[in-house]
Amino acid sequence: MSHIVEIKTEVRDETAISAACQRLKLEAPTQGTAKLFSDTATGTIVKLPGWRYPAVFDTQSGQARFDNYEGRWGEQRQLDRFLQGYAVEKTKIEARKKGHTVTEQSQADGSIKLTVSVGGAA
Amino acid sequence: MSTRTIEIIVESNGSTRVQTRGFTGSACIDASRFIEEALGKRTSERKTPEFFQVADERQRLREGGG
Numbered sequence: 001m002s003h004i005v006e007i008k009t010e011v012r013d014e015t016a017i018s019a020a021c022q023r024l025k026l027e028a029p030t031q032g033t034a035k036l037f038s039d040t041a042t043g044t045i046v047k048l049p050g051w052r053y054p055a056v057f058d059t060q061s062g063q064a065r066f067d068n069y070e071g072r073w074g075e076q077r078q079l080d081r082f083l084q085g086y087a088v089e090k091t092k093i094e095a096r097k098k099g100h101t102v103t104e105q106s107q108a109d110g111s112i113k114l115t116v117s118v119g120g121a122a
Numbered sequence: 123m124s125t126r127t128i129e130i131i132v133e134s135n136g137s138t139r140v141q142t143r144g145f146t147g148s149a150c151i152d153a154s155r156f157i158e159e160a161l162g163k164r165t166s167e168r169k170t171p172e173f174f175q176v177a178d179e180r181q182r183l184r185e186g187g188g
Contacts, residue, residue, distance in 0.1 A: 091130050091160070114131075115130075116127060117125065118153055
């Protein structure tokens with residue numbers, strides 16, 4: 001009747017990236033090539049608060065490229081917060097595509113609980 | 123009819139845990155697959171005791187010929 005799956009988030013959806021930026025009141029993402037410390041990265045560019053260089057998401061691979069110098073050029077929690085916002089928005093987008101309703105609740109430990117109600121056949 | 127829900131916990135580091143509730147047998151696996159695939163890569167999966175209760179009952183029925 002029930003199963004539990006744990007998932008490492010991969011960032012592959014432009015719409016959900018934009019929604020996450022709006023949710024966290026960040027600048028809208030842009031497409032292009034961004035300079036990191038000693039390199040460049042091409043993809044969807046997101047500017048995180050307090051970060052010297054942006055995070056660049058390759059939506060083909062789902063991976064991010066960034067250079068925060070182990071936190072000295074940008075706090076890890078800002079990237080984590082973005083990933084959390086992305087996962088929430090992506091879940092909502094996919095559930096609504098299926099016609100399901102979604103409710104969201106913030107939890108005391110900082111996590112966010114989403115409940116998707118799966119309707120019966122009409 | 124019981125309420126069927128998919129519960130997703132999004133941790134503060136962005137990792138997620140998807141759990142189904144109220145489904146019959148393996149229907150839960152099909153029901154939540156679209157969200158699991160959309161979010162990223164599975165790092166673990168386990169069936170909860172409820173899942174096995176249903177499986178055990180079916181096996182007992184088969185073995186008992188009934």
